[in-house]
Amino acid sequence: MTLARLVGVIVGAIAPALAAAQSAPTDSAAALGHLRTLIRMNTVNPPGNEIAVATYLDSVLTAAGIKTWRFTPAPGRAALVARITGTGARKPIVLMGHMDVVGVHREQWVADPFAAELRGDTLYGRGAIDDKGMLVANLMAMLRLKREGDAGAVLQRDVIFIANSDEEAGGEFGMGWLIANHPDLIRGEFALNEGGRTRIIAGGRRYVALQGAEKVSHVVTVTARGPDGHASIPLDGNAIVRLGRALAAIGTHREPTVLTPTTTRFFGDLASSWPDRRVGRAMADVSSGVADRIAAGATVLRATPVFDAVLRNGISPTIVGGGIRSNVIPASATATLNVRTLPGESVDAVVERLRRTVNDSLVRIEVTSRGEESPAMPASGALFDAVRSAARAIDPAIIVVPYLSTGATDSARLRVWGMQAYGLLPFPLAQDDEDRMHGNNERLPLASLTFGVRFIYEIAARAAR
Helix, strand or coil: CCHHHHHHHHHHHHHHHHHHHHHHHHHHHHHHHHHHHHHCCCCECCCCCCHHHHHHHHHHHHHCCCEEEEECCCCCCCEEEEEECCCCCCCCEEEEEECCECCCCHHHCCCCCCCCEEECCEEECCCCCCCHHHHHHHHHHHHHHHHHHHCCCCCCCCEEEEEECCHHHCCCCCHHHHHHHCHHHHCCCEEEECCCEEEECHHHCEEEEEEEEECEEEEEEEEEECCCEECCCCCCCCHHHHHHHHHHHHHHCCCCCCCCHHHHHHHHHHHCCCCCHHHHHHHHHHCCCCHHHHHHHHHHHCCCHHHHCCCCCEEEEEEEEECCCCCEECCEEEEEEEEEECCCCCHHHHHHHHHHHHCCCCEEEEEEECCCCCCCCCCCCHHHHHHHHHHHHHCCCCEEEEEEECCCCCHHHHHHHCCEEEECCCCEECHHHHCCCCCCCCEEEHHHHHHHHHHHHHHHHHHHC
16 A cells, blocks of 8 residues: 555544534534523523524524425424435434424522523523433534535435424424425434433433333322301311322322333443442342242332333323302312323323222313324334444443433424334433433523534434445
8 A cells, every 4th residue: 555545544533523523613613502502592482482583593404505394383383494415325314303392480480491501511491401402412413514515525315404393292383293284305214302311420420321211101080078158167078178189199109010012121221330339239130021020120210200201101280270259168179190001001001090099989080182102112213223333333331222201302203104203312311410310490501502413413313334
């Protein structure tokens, strides 16, 4: 081999690494700028008003020479689709996220939730994690893939970018609308969406939980009845008191432990490397298939709510109502329960167990809204392999495990539609920060943003080439 040829081979081998190193700071700064812009656009759903976010993303993608389609499913709502064309040798990959966010209690935040305030090395704002951060990571991946394509890199798959409305309220004006109205535009072999986790655990170690299944969300209403009258004369059987007793009983009720194939592998894969050996043994126990060990392990894991929640159906009272005046005893009082069933579990069976637990003929418990179960995804294949390879390229010690999420996402619609869909939160977060999602003081460390931007790019590049 000639010296010139040898130099050419060496340069060719190190060029991707040099390009990544050179682009990382620029990409990180650009991602932060985009994310701060998106957070400052208030898209609390309802009403959503995602059109401003879609318009901004559209302008950025179009300026980069990427083909886009922008739709208006309803006034003020938007759906944005963009596409980078590959050779077509393989079916497309979809990168997706949603533009709407949940509401806030401003007075309980340390920073304005829509100011995108930087405090030290942390960005505060509603949507930083759920889900505008994911949108920005997807956006940065699209921009980088386009730059590389313009420089001669070849993709075997088209890469489709989707920004949805209405995910936080069911998705009828988002993914539901796109599937119904533009199915050919968004169909791919698989999609990467929100829903999983990249968790920081003791000692700074990290693992990636790739969501391939999710619980099903239902609404259950509890109605207590009793005698009504003037509040000056206390009455036995007061409906509000009766409802309180029913909720107290429901609060102590625990659904049975149920291991799905996804959860069994989740705990089994994590067990040997978990820093707390007692918890690691409990993980091994619940994945053992032995009834006594499962029960013992589940008891230990109960102390960690995020682990306990994937081992059983979940029941959370969320709304309580009753009465019209302070001096009137109402004839009824109601409470709303959010019930999340594991795949294959019946919400009607959960309700029947609750009825036996409450054991009061004047308390009615009924399902008022049913979710739709979606099939579980395999913990193997091109996308799963791309996620594992990408994660280890950034952190060789990281573990990638399949995950059943407690939350519902747009991925469920795609799975029912017949498309593979996986969920990932690409930003490494400690439990304290993860718990701020949908809560107060949602925030994203800048180091996690940098990690997540690279992570999504690495996944997309590996899956599409």
